[in-house]
Amino acid sequence: MTRLNRNLIIGGLLVLLILCTALVALVWTPYPPSKLDILHKLAQPSATHWLGTDAFGRDVLSMIMAGTQTSLSVSLLAVSLGAGIGVPLGALAASAGGWVDALIMRSSDLAFAFPALLTAIMITAITGPGAGNAMLAIGLFNIPVFARVTRGAALAVRELDYVQAARATGRGEFSIMARHVLPNISAVLLVQITIQFALGILAEAGLSYLGLGTQPPQPSWGRMLNDAQTFIFRAPQLAIFPGLAITLAVLGLNLLGDGLRDLLDPRLSQRR
């Protein structure tokens, strides 16, 4: 039980920290994140610039704070897209069965044959780079994930007594799905949402690192790492902070997901 609480608390605090940073960055950053100051370029961390400045004299802390917004919003929209389409598809597959089920599941098998990031790279490269296209490409790959998880969980719940009872009282499949099945698998979905959220942050950072995601002047953690690599011999500290931000965000979400899973499925937490 202590392990469960620790994961949940540390993860929750990290996620809260990231969320607050994004909110604060909406109204305040130490400097405007895209303000150039060539005279003070590549400055070491100091009292005036806590995390130093980049090759254009931009304040690194301000850029990271603003990057939090980019990262969270792209990932949030991607997960919403994936869950928004994937969950109904999975529910449909579970309740319809037969060829509808087979069609949806075989299509999702097919989607899994393509390494997700690879196809995201392909899509963003061809539709043109940008935060919006990156969001779309990442969201597309969340669809089969949510479809599968929803179908699996829904199939298990559909056989339970209270669902059978609802069916016996003459409720339609749609109403059973909406009133009895989906609310009872919401815990599983919530855990999956935190996992996909974390993966979305990693994917956005990767695409932006390759120059296919968020475009300048909009600040982005992945892009900052790419810029930092050019100056790795002169200003190695630039390569540290954006990566640390990505890692903390992903770590927080993963811990939160683990903590939630243990909380919602006590059988699992006893085994640990």
Next chain:
Amino acid sequence: MLKLLLSKTLALLATVLAASLVVFVVLQVLPSDPAALMLGTEARPDTLAALRHQLGLDQPGWWRYLLWIGGLLRGNLGVSYTYSVPVAELIGARIGVTLPLALLSILLSTAIAIPVGVLSAARRGGPADTALMAGAQLGVAMPNFWLGILLILVFAVGLGWFPASGFAGWDRGPLAALHSLILPAFALALPQAAILSRVTRAAVLETLGQDYVRTARAKGLTATKALWRHAVPNALIPVVTIIGLQFSFLLAGTVIIENVFTLPGLGRLMFQSIAQRDLIVVQDLVVLLAGSVIVVNFAVDLVYMLLDPRIAAR
């Protein structure tokens, strides 16, 4: 058993074919005219039309798909639009970087993850377990390209033990080539090892609680022997599954890692071909990669049946 194998092989072929169709359709639907891109915005309409004719782009889509697939089946991957050399040649020249990199990463990841997972399962709840699993949490959260940059910072910029980028080439001897693959392989392997060690730990914990392990202990085996002879072998099935699944992440990972370390591999070829709208190369590469993912998953299924005969019986 034979019947199962046959139906699985047929399903495999159907999936690869469906994958090729998806790739083709996606690349046709998305707005991009390779000919217009190659000639630039200044191109005259008649030269554009001539190039489109030369590349076969003026023919209907379904016919081009059949031509492409027919070629693939006969081992003809087509000719690159931008380099004007057979795609097979382009791939052949670069697979010597990507394949060893991927294999080295899988090897490293497995060699790290299994001892770590088994050790932390055996010392469950102890300080070693806590430390190793905290490390694994961190490893899962780190993006591999940042890990790559950190490795460059420490081992190339700081200590100077390895090159910061580039590939020595196999003609300079296997040692020189491997030397330039070590850092990228670690960057790819460590996050995968973090996931795999968690799976290994959970699987070993599961088997450690089984009756046959208790029986082994009761008949006088030491805890270590019972662990390695009975608990670990029985825990391997989920571990093998994850190793198989990781192959697909690894392939996608090479695209980024080859860019971090500027290695001339398939990932960089893919990246450049997309930028240059060299659609035929992109198509071939995606089918090759998706095909190898499908084949690896198939192989994992087979290993499953070998490890656990009950699965084939079902």
